[in-house]
Amino acid sequence: MTTKTSGYIREAYVAPLDHSFTLPDNTLVRSTESDGLIQVYLKSSSEPVVSFEPHSRSLRTSPHGIVNNDRAVSSPAVLLKASQLSLDDFWAALYAFWVRQSEKEVIPLILDIPNADEILTYLTSTGLAFTPPDSQTRFELLLIRASFWQGAGAPVKRHWLQTLVPHPSVSTTPFPFFQSFTRGEHVLTTHPLRPPKPAPGSVIYSRFIFTVNEHLRFIHIDANNPTHFETYARWQNSDRVNVGWRERGPDEKHRKYLADRLADPHIMGFIVEWNDEPAGYGEMSWVKEDPMGTYVGGLGDYDQGTHLLIGEEKFRGRQRFTAVMTSMKHACFLRDPRTEVVVGEPRADLPIVPRLIAYLPQELNREFEFPHKRAVYFTLRRERFFQAAMLD
Known part of the structure; x- marks a missing residue:
């Protein structure tokens, strides 16, 4: 008998334009999308706590040092805008963002937020993002989808692994x-x-x-x-x-x-x-x-x-x-x-x-x-x- 050894096809989830879900600590997360603008609301808030806006700047998303320059791919960046934001809530916002961008492995991100230094340290020290060689400022990063799903930077109370x-x-x-x-x-x-x-x-x-x-x-x-x-x-x-x-x-x-x-x-x-x-x-x-x-x-x-x-x-x-x-x-x-x-x-x-x-x-x-x-x-x-x- 010949056994089929392959055949897996990833079926990406397509989130509706207005989308809600709960975190393990029962926090409600809602996101909306319109013309590339993603806004995230937390805990039944009427105003978005985070906005991911399309930006004119592009960064290289094909692996640095691996892909030849004639094959290199660059992608438009996303501008992160928010008022002062806690790390717990920023992680929740990233969750909503990645649900809408699940087909991409890395995404350019530019920080425009009052506590940008804190968010930058959090992203790079946890491995959620890194500063690529072609960035023009230290606030231009590449977000890594695989790092997020490995639990990088996840708050303990919101981590999928509860013990x-x-x-x-x-x-x-x-x-x-x-x-x-x-x-x-x-x-x-x-x-x-x-x-x-446990x-x-x-x-x-x-x-x-x-x-x-x-x-x-x-x-x-x-x-x-x-x-x-x-x-x-x-x-x-x-x-x-x-x-x-x-x-x-x-x-x-x-x-x-x-x-x-x-x-x-x-x-x-x-x-x-x-x-x-x-x-x-x-x-x-x-x-x-x-x-x-x-x-x-x-x-x-x-x-x-x-x-x-x-x-x-x-x-x-x-x-x-x-x-x-x-x-x-x-x-x-x-x-x-x-x-x-x-x-x-x-x-x-x-x-x-x-x-x-x-x-x-x-x-x-x-x-x-x-x-x-x-x-x-x-x-x-x-x-x-x-x-x-x-x-x-």
């Missing part, structure tokens, strides 16, 4: 490296010590999904929460889910499975919610100490993997499936900047495999054998994800 480790109030560095070790039935490996998981019931990830106009959240599953446990058990016992997961059984089996997941530092299960309504169950794992690391080999210290089931029929469909899968990968890349690859290993005979090829910018590496199944090995690389994933 940052270490917490930024304690440290701004990644969780430190210390060698650890796992020995199990299918695993024998050294790996970095993993950070503690308490069961904690919000892991939160993002407004524009294509369905609803808020998506991942909640660390709490087996002591009747809603969590009962919905999880019902999903696993359904005929459709059991085809892929094969975890059907009595409550005792489900409680043991969730207890084992909670006790295992390398994996975390979570409830998928749409507008606070349970929709499915997913898992994120560090794959160096996962059975996949044993049977595939070559995985890095910080590479991760995901699993997903959508339990509720009403929450199936291409747009929701793509949003949940993309958000799981997004959460993995956000929770450790050293993660270069997020992998997947669905059973090779599942009908979902072609959709995973079509809906995510990942590579089908090969098929391989687990003791319990023949699987497809998918790899999704960080650079490719933030270049092409359907995050808007």
